Every structure is written in structure tokens, then in C-alpha cells.
Amino acid sequence: VxxxxxxxxxxxxxxxxxxxxxxGHIDSAFEETLRRRLRDTLxxxxxxxxxxxxxxxxxxxxxxxGGFPVWRSLAAIAAGxxxxxxxxxxxxxxxxxxxxxxxxxxxxxxxQEAPSYAPSGAPSxxxxxxxxxxxxxxxxxxxxxxxxxxxxxxxxxxxxSGRTPDPLMCLTCRCETPSPTAGG
Amino acid sequence: VAVAFLSxxxxxxxxxxxxxxxxxxxxxxxxxDAAAAADIAQDAFVAAYRARDSFRGEAPARAWLVxxxxxxxxxxxxxxxxxxxxxxxRVATVAAPRSDRLELERALDTLSxxxxxxxxxxxxxxxxxxxxxxxxxxxxxxxxxMLSRALVALRAELEPSPAAGRATAAPARRRVEARRG
Numbered sequence: 282v283x284x285x286x287x288x289x290x291x292x293x294x295x296x297x298x299x300x301x302x303x304x305g306h307i308d309s310a311f312e313e314t315l316r317r318r319l320r321d322t323l324x325x326x327x328x329x330x331x332x333x334x335x336x337x338x339x340x341x342x343x344x345x346x347g348g349f350p351v352w353r354s355l356a357a358i359a360a361g362x363x364x365x366x367x368x369x370x371x372x373x374x375x376x377x378x379x380x381x382x383x384x385x386x387x388x389x390x391x392x393q394e395a396p397s398y399a400p401s402g403a404p405s406x407x408x409x410x411x412x413x414x415x416x417x418x419x420x421x422x423x424x425x426x427x428x429x430x431x432x433x434x435x436x437x438x439x440x441x442s443g444r445t446p447d448p449l450m451c452l453t454c455r456c457e458t459p460s461p462t463a464g465g
Numbered sequence: 466v467a468v469a470f471l472s473x474x475x476x477x478x479x480x481x482x483x484x485x486x487x488x489x490x491x492x493x494x495x496x497x498d499a500a501a502a503a504d505i506a507q508d509a510f511v512a513a514y515r516a517r518d519s520f521r522g523e524a525p526a527r528a529w530l531v532x533x534x535x536x537x538x539x540x541x542x543x544x545x546x547x548x549x550x551x552x553x554x555r556v557a558t559v560a561a562p563r564s565d566r567l568e569l570e571r572a573l574d575t576l577s578x579x580x581x582x583x584x585x586x587x588x589x590x591x592x593x594x595x596x597x598x599x600x601x602x603x604x605x606x607x608x609x610x611m612l613s614r615a616l617v618a619l620r621a622e623l624e625p626s627p628a629a630g631r632a633t634a635a636p637a638r639r640r641v642e643a644r645r646g
Contacts, residue, residue: 311620316588318623319494322566323589328489329503333478338510 477517480526481510487527488534494585495538495578497570509537531590532600535582542578572622580615583608 333339488509493502513533520529573581579601586597594605601608
């Protein structure tokens with residue numbers, strides 16, 4: 282009995298749904314007053330001059346933070362990668378074609394080759410071949426002699442003898458043995 | 466694509482200038498500070514610009530923007546960097562406010578952030594419970610509960626009676642003190 286009387290006298294700080302509905306009718310006047318005062322208050326405040334051209338939001342958007350969604354950024358990155366890949370292909374294509382043409386014509390290519398292609402005893406990853414070696418070519422390149430003329434040959438490099446060329450590195454093998462008389 | 470992008474920006478500029486005060490007043494009603502409300506309004510427009518592709522016109526643009534402003538304001542209040550100014554600080558920064566406005570702001574200070582947002586959405590914008598629940602990410606019943614508690618607290622502050630004032634204003638003031646601390 283004591284608990285019931287105390288709970289009955291306790292003010293409703295947390296009204297139930299039924300209590301709030303009942304209080305809704307009672308407080309409708311207060312709600313209307315609150316609505317009016319809130320509108321008077323908030324309609325009376327004025328923010329800064331709302332000009333988009335001078336707004337901080339426009340500056341942030343122009344800085345790129347808000348201008349591009351994620352998919353646009355990814356598309357831009359993909360386009361950049363494509364451009365880089367195309368550029369690399371265009372740069373590497375003339376070298377391989379000139380080497381192949383030189384090998385096909387049998388002309389000395391020592392003066393046209395970059396120094397990095399010259400074998401110095403160390404295996405060169407960029408000079409490997411995936412072309413099936415012809416028996417004559419492999420025999421010629423497997424036993425290089427100091428007096429051999431410096432020509433670009435197709436087939437496994439002498440420095441790679443006994444090892445399998447990496448087929449992913451290049452499509453043609455340009456190996457040359459510098460002649461002692463090649464420089465003059 | 467460039468022409469479409471430019472026209473989109475031009476449309477957004479008109480949208481910004483048309484609805485800036487709405488966003489600012491909504492933010493002010495929730496945070497109660499002019500500088501913070503201006504920052505929140507700018508952040509909300511940046512967020513709206515980023516999300517402009519997702520706006521398909523199913524809801525009014527006003528409700529779409531108000532929802533972004535409310536979420537931005539609540540997120541800003543959650544961050545530690547935006548600490549709410551005390552009432553005395555705000556009195557010093559607001560130029561000659563009217564006494565009833567100060568009284569209302571003092572009463573709103575006693576509410577939690579979500580209660581305050583619900584009050585602004587309900588009694589300033591006039592949204593119904595379902596719309597408020599959608600904006601706040603809760604249920605209509607929870608919105609009714611929040612508003613009922615908020616009304617009790619506001620009534621205790623604005624129309625203090627001896628019994629109700631002792632019962633409701635004390636816990637509300639404790640919340641304000643805890644928020645300031």
C-alpha cells in the first residue's frame with residue numbers, strides 16, 4: 282500500500298505512451314506556445330551571407346574533396362594506368378622491332394644496342410628468350426668464341442646456358458658478344 | 466559531360482543560396498551556437514554536394530537537406546572538437562538577444578542532442594513522427610517518447626511550477642552539467 286501511494290504521488294518524469302497521449306491534449310496549448318516561440322527564435326537568427334561563390338563549401342568542393350565521388354576517382358586512376366601502360370608499350374615497341382629487324386637482316390647491331398644489352402657475364406633478365414631455339418642458333422650461341430662477330434642472334438643467351446629463359450621477360454633474345462675489335 | 470557537370474554546379478549554387486538559411490537555422494536550433502551552426506551548415510552542404518547524385522526527388526529537397534543537417538549536427542556534437550559553449554558564453558556572443566529567446570535557449574540546453582533535434586524537427590519544421598524517425602534513424606514510438614520527455618523538461622523550464630520544477634529540472638540540469646564537464 283505504501284509503495285502504491287508513493288508511486289502514485291511520484292511525478293511522471295518518464296510518461297508512458299498512454300500518459301503522453303493523454304498529456305498531449307493537456308499540453309496542446311504548451312505545444313502551440315513552444316512552436317510559436319521556437320519559430321520566432323529560429324526565424325530571428327540569420328546566418329552569414331549565403332553566396333555560393335564565396336562560401337567555404339564551394340572552396341572545399343573545388344579543392345576536390347567534394348567534387349568527385351569514389352567511382353569517379355577510381356575511373357580517373359584506371360584511366361591514368363591505361364595511359365601509363367600505353368606509353369610504356371609505345372616506348373618498348375621500337376626497340377624490340379629494331380632489334381628483330383637487325384637480327385633478320387644480319388647486320389651488326391653493336392652500334393645500335395644500348396649498353397645494358399651487352400653481356401658482361403652476369404645474366405640479363407631483359408635479354409632472355411621464349412623463342413624455340415633452332416639447333417644451329419643454340420649451338421652457335423652455346424659456344425661463343427672471342428672472335429665471333431658481334432651480332433644479334435635469336436635463341437638462348439650464352440649467359441643463360443644451362444638455364445631456362447624466363448618466358449615472361451621478353452619475346453626476343455638479343456644477345457651479343459662484344460668483339461675485341463668492335464670498338465675500332 | 467563537362468556541360469552537364471557545370472549545369473549541375475550551377476543548380477547546386479542556386480539550391481545553396483535558396484536553402485542556406487533553412488540549414489543554418491536548423492543547425493542553430495540543435496547546437497545553439499552561431500559559429501558552430503555556420504560550420505555545420507557548410508559541412509552539410511558539402512555532404513549534400515557529395516550525395517547529390519543519390520537524390521532522386523522522391524522526398525522534397527527540403528527534407529533531404531534537413532536530414533543531412535541534422536546528422537551533421539549530431540555528428541559534430543559527438544566529436545570532442547566541438548564542445549558546446551556554456552550558456553554564459555553564448556550570452557556574451559549573441560548581440561542583444563531578447564529575453565524570451567534566451568529563456569527558450571536556456572530551456573533547450575537542458576535537452577539531450579537527439580531530444581533537441583526532435584523538438585526542432587517537430588515544432589519548427591513540422592515533420593511528423595515517421596519523418597523524424599526516418600531522419601534520426603529510430604522508430605516512431607521512440608520519437609514520441611523523446612518528444613514527451615522533452616516537453617516535460619521544457620515545460621518545467623518555461624512554465625516552472627513548484628512540484629514539476631523540482632522533479633524535472635534537477636535531472637535536466639545535471640545532464641547539462643555533465644555535458645559541459
